[in-house]
Amino acid sequence: GTDIVKAIVSGADLVGIGRLQCWALAAAGEAGIVRMLELLEDEVMRCLGLLGATSFAELDKSYLHPATPTNLPSVFSAFPLLDIDPYRY
Numbered sequence: 001g002t003d004i005v006k007a008i009v010s011g012a013d014l015v016g017i018g019r020l021q022c023w024a025l026a027a028a029g030e031a032g033i034v035r036m037l038e039l040l041e042d043e044v045m046r047c048l049g050l051l052g053a054t055s056f057a058e059l060d061k062s063y064l065h066p067a068t069p070t071n072l073p074s075v076f077s078a079f080p081l082l083d084i085d086p087y088r089y
Helices: 002-010 020-051
Strands: none
Touching: 002 020
Protein backbone atom coordinates (compact mmCIF):
# COMPACT_ATOMS: atom_id res chain seq x y z
CA GLY A 1 0.00 0.00 0.00
CA THR A 2 2.74 2.49 0.86
CA ASP A 3 4.55 1.68 -2.39
CA ILE A 4 1.39 2.57 -4.31
CA VAL A 5 1.19 5.92 -2.51
CA LYS A 6 4.89 6.60 -3.13
CA ALA A 7 4.50 5.84 -6.83
CA ILE A 8 1.45 8.10 -7.21
CA VAL A 9 3.13 10.91 -5.27
CA SER A 10 6.21 10.54 -7.49
CA GLY A 11 4.04 11.22 -10.53
CA ALA A 12 2.85 7.80 -11.69
CA ASP A 13 -0.52 7.62 -13.43
CA LEU A 14 -0.70 3.86 -13.08
CA VAL A 15 0.77 1.37 -10.59
CA GLY A 16 1.23 -2.31 -11.33
CA ILE A 17 0.93 -4.77 -8.48
CA GLY A 18 3.06 -7.49 -10.03
CA ARG A 19 2.48 -11.07 -8.99
CA LEU A 20 0.21 -10.17 -6.10
CA GLN A 21 -2.97 -10.81 -8.10
CA CYS A 22 -1.59 -14.17 -9.28
CA TRP A 23 -0.90 -15.30 -5.72
CA ALA A 24 -4.35 -14.18 -4.61
CA LEU A 25 -5.99 -15.99 -7.51
CA ALA A 26 -4.00 -19.17 -6.87
CA ALA A 27 -4.75 -19.05 -3.14
CA ALA A 28 -8.49 -18.47 -3.20
CA GLY A 29 -9.75 -17.78 -6.70
CA GLU A 30 -12.04 -14.81 -7.25
CA ALA A 31 -12.55 -14.34 -3.50
CA GLY A 32 -8.77 -14.10 -3.11
CA ILE A 33 -8.56 -11.30 -5.67
CA VAL A 34 -11.36 -9.41 -3.93
CA ARG A 35 -9.66 -9.82 -0.53
CA MET A 36 -6.29 -8.74 -1.94
CA LEU A 37 -7.87 -5.57 -3.33
CA GLU A 38 -9.56 -4.91 0.03
CA LEU A 39 -6.23 -5.25 1.82
CA LEU A 40 -4.50 -2.92 -0.64
CA GLU A 41 -7.28 -0.35 -0.26
CA ASP A 42 -6.97 -0.54 3.53
CA GLU A 43 -3.18 -0.07 3.39
CA VAL A 44 -3.48 2.89 1.02
CA MET A 45 -6.12 4.54 3.22
CA ARG A 46 -3.96 4.03 6.33
CA CYS A 47 -0.94 5.51 4.57
CA LEU A 48 -2.92 8.55 3.43
CA GLY A 49 -4.26 8.95 6.95
CA LEU A 50 -0.77 8.84 8.44
CA LEU A 51 0.25 11.54 5.98
CA GLY A 52 -2.75 13.64 6.98
CA ALA A 53 -4.39 13.45 3.56
CA THR A 54 -7.80 12.23 2.47
CA SER A 55 -7.03 11.82 -1.25
CA PHE A 56 -4.15 11.60 -3.69
CA ALA A 57 -5.00 15.08 -4.97
CA GLU A 58 -3.74 16.58 -1.68
CA LEU A 59 -0.28 15.03 -2.05
CA ASP A 60 2.75 16.38 -3.86
CA LYS A 61 6.47 15.54 -3.97
CA SER A 62 7.10 17.45 -0.75
CA TYR A 63 5.87 14.33 1.08
CA LEU A 64 8.90 12.38 -0.16
CA HIS A 65 12.41 12.71 1.24
CA PRO A 66 15.45 10.43 1.33
CA ALA A 67 15.78 8.22 4.35
CA THR A 68 19.07 8.17 6.21
CA PRO A 69 20.77 4.77 6.17
CA THR A 70 20.50 2.81 9.39
CA ASN A 71 24.03 1.47 9.03
CA LEU A 72 26.86 2.06 6.60
CA PRO A 73 27.84 -0.57 4.03
CA SER A 74 30.41 -3.11 5.14
CA VAL A 75 31.80 -6.36 3.82
CA PHE A 76 28.94 -8.16 5.62
CA SER A 77 26.12 -6.03 4.16
CA ALA A 78 24.08 -6.71 1.02
CA PHE A 79 25.84 -3.90 -0.91
CA PRO A 80 29.44 -3.79 0.38
CA LEU A 81 30.75 -1.52 -2.39
CA LEU A 82 27.97 1.07 -2.14
CA ASP A 83 29.35 4.51 -1.37
CA ILE A 84 26.76 6.65 0.45
CA ASP A 85 27.40 10.33 1.00
CA PRO A 86 26.49 11.59 4.47
CA TYR A 87 22.97 13.01 4.63
CA ARG A 88 22.86 16.79 4.81
CA TYR A 89 19.89 18.73 6.07
